[in-house]
Structures are given as C-alpha cells and as structure tokens.
Amino acid sequence: MQNKLVAACQKYLAIFKIQIINSAAYPLDLATRSITMILFMYIFASLWDATYRAMGQTAIAGLSLRDTLWYLMIAETIVLSKPRLAHTIAESVKDGSIAYLLNKPYNFLLYHFSVAFGDGTLRLVFNAIIGGAMVWLMVGPPPDMIGVPFVLVAIAFAWLLDCAFTALVGLTAFITEDVAAFDWIYSKLVLILGGTLIPLDFFPAWLREIVTALPFAYTVYAPARFFVAPDLARFAMLIAGQLVWLAILALILLFVFQRGVTRLTINGG
Amino acid sequence: MQRELTFLIALWKANLLAAMEYRAAFISQVIGMMLNNAVYFIFWIIFFERFQQVRGWSLGDMFFLFGVVAASFGAGVYLFGNVLDLANVIANGRLDYYLALPRPVLLHVLASRSISSGLGDFTYGVLSFVIARQFSPDIIARFVLGVILATIVFVAFLILVESLAFWIGNAALLSQQASNALVTFSLYPITLFEGNARLILFTLIPAAFIGAVPAEFIRSFSWTTLAQLLIAAFGLLALALIVFRRGLRRYESGSAIQVQM
Numbered sequence: 001m002q003n004k005l006v007a008a009c010q011k012y013l014a015i016f017k018i019q020i021i022n023s024a025a026y027p028l029d030l031a032t033r034s035i036t037m038i039l040f041m042y043i044f045a046s047l048w049d050a051t052y053r054a055m056g057q058t059a060i061a062g063l064s065l066r067d068t069l070w071y072l073m074i075a076e077t078i079v080l081s082k083p084r085l086a087h088t089i090a091e092s093v094k095d096g097s098i099a100y101l102l103n104k105p106y107n108f109l110l111y112h113f114s115v116a117f118g119d120g121t122l123r124l125v126f127n128a129i130i131g132g133a134m135v136w137l138m139v140g141p142p143p144d145m146i147g148v149p150f151v152l153v154a155i156a157f158a159w160l161l162d163c164a165f166t167a168l169v170g171l172t173a174f175i176t177e178d179v180a181a182f183d184w185i186y187s188k189l190v191l192i193l194g195g196t197l198i199p200l201d202f203f204p205a206w207l208r209e210i211v212t213a214l215p216f217a218y219t220v221y222a223p224a225r226f227f228v229a230p231d232l233a234r235f236a237m238l239i240a241g242q243l244v245w246l247a248i249l250a251l252i253l254l255f256v257f258q259r260g261v262t263r264l265t266i267n268g269g
Numbered sequence: 270m271q272r273e274l275t276f277l278i279a280l281w282k283a284n285l286l287a288a289m290e291y292r293a294a295f296i297s298q299v300i301g302m303m304l305n306n307a308v309y310f311i312f313w314i315i316f317f318e319r320f321q322q323v324r325g326w327s328l329g330d331m332f333f334l335f336g337v338v339a340a341s342f343g344a345g346v347y348l349f350g351n352v353l354d355l356a357n358v359i360a361n362g363r364l365d366y367y368l369a370l371p372r373p374v375l376l377h378v379l380a381s382r383s384i385s386s387g388l389g390d391f392t393y394g395v396l397s398f399v400i401a402r403q404f405s406p407d408i409i410a411r412f413v414l415g416v417i418l419a420t421i422v423f424v425a426f427l428i429l430v431e432s433l434a435f436w437i438g439n440a441a442l443l444s445q446q447a448s449n450a451l452v453t454f455s456l457y458p459i460t461l462f463e464g465n466a467r468l469i470l471f472t473l474i475p476a477a478f479i480g481a482v483p484a485e486f487i488r489s490f491s492w493t494t495l496a497q498l499l500i501a502a503f504g505l506l507a508l509a510l511i512v513f514r515r516g517l518r519r520y521e522s523g524s525a526i527q528v529q530m
Contacts, residue, residue, distance in 0.1 A: 035446045039453060046461040050324050178294035180386070181301020188308035197312045202319055 011106060012114040019118020030122055034130045037080055041134045044072045061201035066139040067228040068199060073131040074224035075196045078155055081124035082162050083116035086186070089170025090179040093260070102261065109257060113163045120159065147230030154223035154235070157242040161219045162190070164249035171253075174260035195221030215245040276372060277380055281348065284383035295385045302389025303396075306339055310397070324460035331458075332401035333484040336412070338455045340394025341419035341479055345427075347387030349379035352424050353448065355431035356440040362522030375428070375513055398487075411490060415483035421502040422478040426451060428509035435516025447474065455480030475501060 023030065052058075052065045063071065089112060092098040101108050136142075169182045176182075191197050194216040200208055211217055222238045288295045310331075317328040346353060358364055358378055367377045398412050430447045434440040451474055454462075459481035462470055470477045478501040486494040 029442065032442050032446060036449060039450050042466070043453065043457055043461075046466070047323070047457065050461050051320055054323055055320065176293070176297070177291055178297055181297045181305070184301055184305035184386075185308060188305050192308055192311050192315075198316060203315055204318065207315075 012110055015106075015111060015114040016118040016121075019115050020121055023119055023122045030126045033080075033123060034126045037076060037127045037131045038134060040076050040080070041069075041073060041131050044076075045069060045135075045138050048072075061199070063199060063201055063228070067143060069135045069139050070142045071199050071224045071228050073128075073135045074151065074227045075194075075220050077124060077127045077131055078158055078220050078223065079190065079194075079196050081120045081127050082159055083119045084183075085112060085116050085163055085166040086169040086179055086183040088112065088116075089167055090173035093171070093173035093264075098264065109167055109253065112167065113160070116163055117156075117159065124155070143228050144230050147227045150230060150235050151223050151227045154226060154238055154242070157239065157246065158219045158223050161215060161242060161246055161249065164246065164253050165215070165219075168249070168253055168256060171256050171260050174263065190216050190219060193217065194219050195224065199225065201225075215249065218242045218245055273373060273376060277376065280377070280380040281383065284350075284381075288383065288385050298385040299389040299392065302343075302386040303393045306335070306390065306393040310335060324458060326458035326460060329401060330484065330488070332397050333403075333487055334456065334458070334480055336394045336396075336398035336401065337415050337419055337483045337487060338394070338452070338480050339390045339397060340416045341423055341483070342452060343387040343390030343392070343394055344416065344420045345387070345423045346384040347391060348383065348420075349424050350382035350384040350387065351379050352427045352431070353384070354382070355379070355428065356434040356444045359431070359434040359516070359520065360439050360441070364517075364520060365522050374517065375510070379424070379428075403487075407490065408487060411487045415487045415498070418498045418502040419479040419483045421506055422475055423451070425502070425505040425509040426475055429505070429512055432509070432513045432516045435519050450474050451476050451479065475505065478502070478505075 048065060048068050052060065052068075058064055060068075092101065098108065101111060104111075132142075165186060166183070169179055169186055172179050172182055193211045193214055195211075200211055200217060200221045203211060212221070218238070218241050222241065226234050226238055313328060313331045313335075316323075317331070321327065351358060355378065364374065364378065367374045367381075370377065394416070427444065427448055430444045431440060433443065437443075454470055454474060454476035457480075459467070459470065459477055467477075478498065482494060482497055482501070486498060
C-alpha cells in the first residue's frame, strides 16, 4: 500500500520535473512575462502611496504602506504565476484529446495538476525575485523573513485550491460550448474576494467577515497576509482552512469528473 | 471611401452571422464579459467607500473612466478583432491570403474577426456611463466622440506594436505585454502617476488617451482636451499606417495562400 503511494507520488513528481525543464527552455519568455509583475507593482505602489499620503496615516487597518506593498507583491506573485488550467482542460474535452489521457496509467486530473505546478513554479520564482526586488527598493525589506518557508507551503496549497477551482471550470466543457466566461468570472472573484487587488483588511467589517471565510481568501489573501505578519497560530489557521476547502472541492471535482466521463462521447481517433 | 465602408459592413455582418452559429457561446461571452467587468469594478467601489478620494478622483470619475475604456476597448476588439492577433498573422505568413485579394489589406485583416466578448465590454462601458447619470445631450455627444477617438488610439497603437513582427518576427508576446500595459494603466486615475511615468502614459504607452483624457473630455468640454484627443488619435493612426506599409514591403512568406474559413 505504502509502496503504491510512493510510486504514484514519484510518477507525478516526474511529470512535474519534466514540465519545469520544459519551462526552463524558454528563459526569455519567462522574463518577458515578468514585465506584468513590474507593471502591477508600479501601479500599486503609486496608488497606495497616494492613498496613505491622502489619509495622513502610517497604518490603515493595521497595515503600514510597507506591509501593504509586500502583501500585494505576494498576492500578485501567486496570481500571475498560477497556470491557466481551465482552458487546457476545456480544450482537451472539446477536441477529444481527453480520450488519449484517460487510458494512460495516471489520473487525468492529477496529471494536469502536476503539469500546472511544473508550469507555474519557474514563473513564481521569476515573479517573486523581480517583484521582491522592486518592493524592497521602494519600501525596504519585508517585515519578517521567517515567514518565507511557511508561505511557500501555503502557496502550494493555495495553488491546489486554485487548480481544483479551475479544473471545475474546465470540466464545464462537458456541458457548455465555451468556458471562457466562467473562467473570467472566477479570476475576477479571486481578484476581488481573494484580496489580489486590495487586502481584505480594508473591506467594510461586515463584508470582511464573509469574504475571509470563503475559499477565494485561502488562495491569495491568507498566504499573503501571513507573509507580512507571520506567526504559528495564523499559519495553523491558514493551513486548516485550506485543507477544509480542498477536501470540499476535491469531492465536488471528483463527482463532476466522474459524471462528465460517463457522458463523454468521442468519434474516431 | 464608400466602397471601403460597404466592404467593412459586409465583413462585420459575416462575422456576426458566424458568431450566431454558436449562439450560446456568443451570448455567454457577452454576458460573461459584462459580469467580469462588473466584478472588477467592485474593487473601486470598496476602495472609494473607504478612502472617498485619491488625488482628486472619486467613484463618479471612475464610472466615466471605466465607461470610456471598456466601450473603446470593446468596440476595437469587436469591430477589428484581428488587431490582437496581427503579429501572429504577419509572423505565420497568413497575410498571403489578404494580399491576394483586391481589398485594402490592413482593413481586411483587422475586420476579418470579431471578438464576441468585445460586445460585452462595449455594453458594459455604455452601462457604466449610464450609471454615472449624466444625460444631457452635450455629455452624451462627448461620450460618443470620446469613445470613437479612444477606439482609434487603441487600434492604432496595437497596429503599431504588432507591426514590429515585420522586423523582429515573433512579436506576439511583446504586443500582448504592450496591450496589457495600455489597458491596465488606462483604468487607473492618471493623477497617480508623476514625472517620467506620466510622460510615458502620454507617449510611449498612450494609456492616457484611451482613459483619463477622454474621461476628462466627457466630464467637461474644453478645446484643449479635444485637440489633444484628435492629435493623438489621428497622429497615431497615421504613424501606424505608415509603419504597417513600410513593414509590408519587407514581408515575405513561404506561399501560404489558403482558403480562409
């Protein structure tokens, strides 16, 4: 039983590694994509600098300008580096290539998750280095470097949550012609309710109570917020929340996937 | 001119008929994009709920800004959808098809595709303007003119950047980053940016001319703002046409003439 589990893990780890090697073959592409990171961090720095000055306060909702910019750097790194799984899965359903993956000796969803993690990892490194350097130059070092290894674990779980959500969006291709609209709306929910554009601490109290309990907050806000105020109790709460939502989404995903596969009809091949 | 207009209308009609073949996808893209923009705008509602004003901009100004940017972006990508793909068309030799036909090449390439979601952006832009509740005839006229001029700036800028493919080959990623930068910067109050950054937004990445300047023109008429918009729109368009024509002289491909479906 244990051997089987190790063998399965090794299989997906191998897929992950191959995808990293693939991404590393295009360093210029990775660097060009990081321009978006520079763009967003510059805009956020201008916006929040103007806002803090206008308010005449050193801290808003417990966050200083330095905290806010480091928070946004981590939030943007998570979002800009994450893979676009919905499109990939939807295309494989629509063009029938799902049939070639279903009969391979791996799980269709875990295969895509491994590829997605492999795709995103180098982008994450590039974005974190470029975004981190920018913010460091603008407002100084992060509040506490001790959070770095913990935040990496939280980002891994955040990406798993995101993969589960985007896989669900992609699988709607079993019943709809086009999944783009669902994908746009999901990404905007992550932007707003996940706290990518604005820390959830700045929301009105009644709204903050609601959105911090939603899964979107665990994909962006919770890891980024932990980074600027790391402590073990917060980390434990963060991981617990991520695991609970991951379990719920995994169940829904498995149900939708099984239903989809049973109604799959592909001609030719 | 009359001939080109008839040709354009025929292309747009054909694009609409093609989109209607997949009616559910078309409608979901239009409504989905409207919802997408609406969800994004919640950020500004929350922001101004807490901070009221930033450098002279309030929520009311943002409705105008989003109105003009969304409507002009939407009109641009719906009416001239290939403007987002021109670099690929050039790099992959797909211009051959258009060159073989007795129609204006650039116009034909650009209008051969309509991006359905653009109609959602356009509708959202109009709704954003309506929500701003400024219904006097002169403001409506200025909104229409502002959107037309901003659309010209948007399309011309993309033609210019994507035409780099004639010289550097694969310019798709570069043009994608440039269009991202253009749209992203245009959606923020211009007063946030100072010095060199502001200069760039009025020149190299002319985001000010699809966002802040037309929004200002819609809010209150001034000859200076109108002149700025006209010069930016027609100056950039002239430059884009010159660069595209120069580039076309360098164009070569492996004879990729094929039937366009």
